[in-house]
Amino acid sequence: MRRDRDFEHAYAVIMAGGSGTRFWPLSRLRRPKQLLNLLGERTLLAETVARVLPVIPAERIYVFTNDLLRAQVVRCLPQLPKNQIVAEPAARNTAPTIGLAAHEILRRDPEGLMVVLPSDHVIRKPGAFRRMLRAACRWAVVDGRSVILGLEPTRPDTGYGYVRKGLRVARVVGQPIYQVENFTEKPPLATARRYLASRRYLWNGGMFIWQASTLLRNLARTKREMARGLERIAQAGGVRATRTLRRIFPRLEKISIDYAVMEKAPDVFVVAADIGWSDVGSWAVVYDLQAKDSEGNVRPRASLCLNARGNIIVSPRKFVVAVDVRDLVIVETADALLVAARERSQDVGKAVQELERRGLVELL
Amino acid sequence: MRRDRDFEHAYAVIMAGGSGTRFWPLSRLRRPKQLLNLLGERTLLAETVARVLPVIPAERIYVFTNDLLRAQVVRCLPQLPKNQIVAEPAARNTAPTIGLAAHEILRRDPEGLMVVLPSDHVIRKPGAFRRMLRAACRWAVVDGRSVILGLEPTRPDTGYGYVRKGLRVARVVGQPIYQVENFTEKPPLATARRYLASRRYLWNGGMFIWQASTLLRNLARTKREMARGLERIAQAGGVRATRTLRRIFPRLEKISIDYAVMEKAPDVFVVAADIGWSDVGSWAVVYDLQAKDSEGNVRPRASLCLNARGNIIVSPRKFVVAVDVRDLVIVETADALLVAARERSQDVGKAVQELERRGLVELL
Numbered sequence: 141m142r143r144d145r146d147f148e149h150a151y152a153v154i155m156a157g158g159s160g161t162r163f164w165p166l167s168r169l170r171r172p173k174q175l176l177n178l179l180g181e182r183t184l185l186a187e188t189v190a191r192v193l194p195v196i197p198a199e200r201i202y203v204f205t206n207d208l209l210r211a212q213v214v215r216c217l218p219q220l221p222k223n224q225i226v227a228e229p230a231a232r233n234t235a236p237t238i239g240l241a242a243h244e245i246l247r248r249d250p251e252g253l254m255v256v257l258p259s260d261h262v263i264r265k266p267g268a269f270r271r272m273l274r275a276a277c278r279w280a281v282v283d284g285r286s287v288i289l290g291l292e293p294t295r296p297d298t299g300y301g302y303v304r305k306g307l308r309v310a311r312v313v314g315q316p317i318y319q320v321e322n323f324t325e326k327p328p329l330a331t332a333r334r335y336l337a338s339r340r341y342l343w344n345g346g347m348f349i350w351q352a353s354t355l356l357r358n359l360a361r362t363k364r365e366m367a368r369g370l371e372r373i374a375q376a377g378g379v380r381a382t383r384t385l386r387r388i389f390p391r392l393e394k395i396s397i398d399y400a401v402m403e404k405a406p407d408v409f410v411v412a413a414d415i416g417w418s419d420v421g422s423w424a425v426v427y428d429l430q431a432k433d434s435e436g437n438v439r440p441r442a443s444l445c446l447n448a449r450g451n452i453i454v455s456p457r458k459f460v461v462a463v464d465v466r467d468l469v470i471v472e473t474a475d476a477l478l479v480a481a482r483e484r485s486q487d488v489g490k491a492v493q494e495l496e497r498r499g500l501v502e503l504l
Numbered sequence: 505m506r507r508d509r510d511f512e513h514a515y516a517v518i519m520a521g522g523s524g525t526r527f528w529p530l531s532r533l534r535r536p537k538q539l540l541n542l543l544g545e546r547t548l549l550a551e552t553v554a555r556v557l558p559v560i561p562a563e564r565i566y567v568f569t570n571d572l573l574r575a576q577v578v579r580c581l582p583q584l585p586k587n588q589i590v591a592e593p594a595a596r597n598t599a600p601t602i603g604l605a606a607h608e609i610l611r612r613d614p615e616g617l618m619v620v621l622p623s624d625h626v627i628r629k630p631g632a633f634r635r636m637l638r639a640a641c642r643w644a645v646v647d648g649r650s651v652i653l654g655l656e657p658t659r660p661d662t663g664y665g666y667v668r669k670g671l672r673v674a675r676v677v678g679q680p681i682y683q684v685e686n687f688t689e690k691p692p693l694a695t696a697r698r699y700l701a702s703r704r705y706l707w708n709g710g711m712f713i714w715q716a717s718t719l720l721r722n723l724a725r726t727k728r729e730m731a732r733g734l735e736r737i738a739q740a741g742g743v744r745a746t747r748t749l750r751r752i753f754p755r756l757e758k759i760s761i762d763y764a765v766m767e768k769a770p771d772v773f774v775v776a777a778d779i780g781w782s783d784v785g786s787w788a789v790v791y792d793l794q795a796k797d798s799e800g801n802v803r804p805r806a807s808l809c810l811n812a813r814g815n816i817i818v819s820p821r822k823f824v825v826a827v828d829v830r831d832l833v834i835v836e837t838a839d840a841l842l843v844a845a846r847e848r849s850q851d852v853g854k855a856v857q858e859l860e861r862r863g864l865v866e867l868l
């Protein structure tokens with residue numbers, strides 16, 4: 141795909157400061173999910189960058205992470221200019237980060253178009269993703285518009301945000317674009333079921349496209365104080381003004397861009413992106429996405445399964461033998477071992493909370 | 505218990521040459537079950553020696569093992585004279601070894617009484633065991649008699665040898681002693697069930713008491729060639745005649761003492777030994793014999809079980825987290841990891857056969 145006019149002003153803003161617990165013991169505080177190669181050779185973060193590189197060049201890609209991870213992120217992304225890999229001085233959720241990024245982009249390009257992307261999701265159709273991105277950029281290039289790449293729900297998940305499709309306003313690059321009627325964060329199960337059945341809702345996967353100026357204008361309207369703080373950082377030199385950044389940023393309101401801006405902004409649109417998306421929320425999902433042996437096991441070469449089915453085994457160090465076991469997650473690292481029921485693998489997070497409660501910090 | 509007249513001529517012959525696969529990955533070719541501390545601080549072999557030491561002094565205890573294991577056995581049993589820890593030059597099952605031991609004992613004591621004991625079983629009532637031993641020795645001190653310490657069957661196991669109780673001939677140290685009517689090795693399940701229901705059978709656990717001279721006389725009657733070979737070794741100097749031993753022993757018939765002698769010998773008696781015996785045949789048995797947490801897990805301190813029940817976890821190196829899993833065996837060693845269904849843990853042996861078939865010798 142050529143770097144054409146649709147992407148002329150596009151900047152990628154990749155959010156890589158997150159931490160999670162559901163991939164313990166592989167994921168740790170110092171090695172969260174985006175830095176794991178759960179599904180291939182490259183980390184999810186490296187995949188995210190590789191996915192946009194055909195349409196947005198490295199000099200227009202920003203990655204926001206934290207102090208703990210920055211060195212690893214830099215190593216993981218040698219193709220990016222180091223000064224575009226920014227460590228936030230504190231975790232303030234997505235709104236302050238995106239505001240900071242908007243100032244950064246605006247400084248370089250008054251017409252700068254922001255493409256906000258999470259770094260720990262999987263997109264199995266990168267071509268379709270870039271086509272969607274083109275559609276979204278073409279639509280968002282008009283001042284004042286915000287676009288969400290929405291995902292068609294496949295189950296009544298209660299952990300996601302839902303976006304209600306309103307009026308169908310256009311068709312861009314073959315895709316219908318809808319006005320957003322409203323947002324619902326993490327609905328109860330009955331509601332989620334209703335949403336799914338209605339076919340009028342899309343999942344919000346945290347992928348946004350808008351002009352940097354649009355975002356800042358919307359933010360100033362809804363979060364005046366945050367906007368003012370970000371303004372002061374920008375005037376001092378933005379992400380390069382380390383002292384100002386460290387002083388002001390940690391005091392900005394800790395809030396997601398969804399709550400801070402999206403739910404109240406005018407001209408928010410959504411497009412259904414059929415891009416093979418998954419947020420890879422648990423070991424069970426990793427199992428689903430991987431190639432399996434004839435007994436339905438995902439496992440390394442150095443393993444033996446005897447009457448064992450449906451297991452996922454991750455063990456780079458040891459030979460693993462599984463005998464007469466079903467649907468397990470077996471993950472071994474240098475200092476820890478997890479054995480969990482695959483269908484309950486989201487509970488791994490609870491186990492990690494318990495480790496934390498017991499003060500077993502070296503295991504976190 | 506004093507070392508009294510009942511044990512005056514008693515010599516222990518401990519069989520420690522065996523190898524098994526059902527405790528893989530903890531047990532290996534070079535570290536078989538008798539050298540594992542499956543149930544406490546000491547190895548099963550060390551427990552076996554400690555159990556007889558109150559009645560049979562170290563200078564009358566022999567341990568038979570093999571070349572691969574002898575150095576470890578010596579380290580494991582510092583209280584024994586090294587020249588009484590004998591490496592068989594080849595694995596020929598129990599008959600040749602016991603014959604060799606009989607010559608050794610006879611050389612030292614014409615009235616020598618042999619107490620043959622496996623080294624990889626558990627006896628949870630060592631006091632009762634020594635009382636049984638006293639009864640058996642008192643009965644076997646009469647020339648020509650052989651005594652088996654039998655075990656009351658608790659299930660229709662098809663892996664054991666069964667001994668049918670005949671005439672009750674005496675009561676020694678409070679124990680009824682029976683003539684043996686016949687032997688059955690590894691009966692089919694229906695037969696084993698019948699035996700169990702009849703209450704006329706005892707398990708043969710490989711614990712025998714007889715005079716060394718009696719054994720050699722019986723052996724000469726049933727296995728003339730083996731007896732002749734052993735005689736030649738004895739004349740050359742017995743276990744010290746290394747060259748002769750290495751030349752002749754490997755050519756002796758490979759056969760168990762049960763088949764070679766017991767089934768055809770006259771004056772064989774059996775006594776029901778209520779000694780808390782277990783042959784610890786699988787991880788499931790280790791689980792049964794160990795203390796459990798409130799959820800029925802056998803596990804190390806460095807572990808966390810979240811809605812996990814009935815598991816046995818062995819992991820000296822790593823912190824183990826078990827989530828939503830039931831009745832598993834989880835065993836971790838430096839180079840291998842086993843996860844198996846507890847109730848099918850005898851199948852671990854099959855997995856090890858498969859490793860062998862694949863030529864993964866470093867894992868055996």
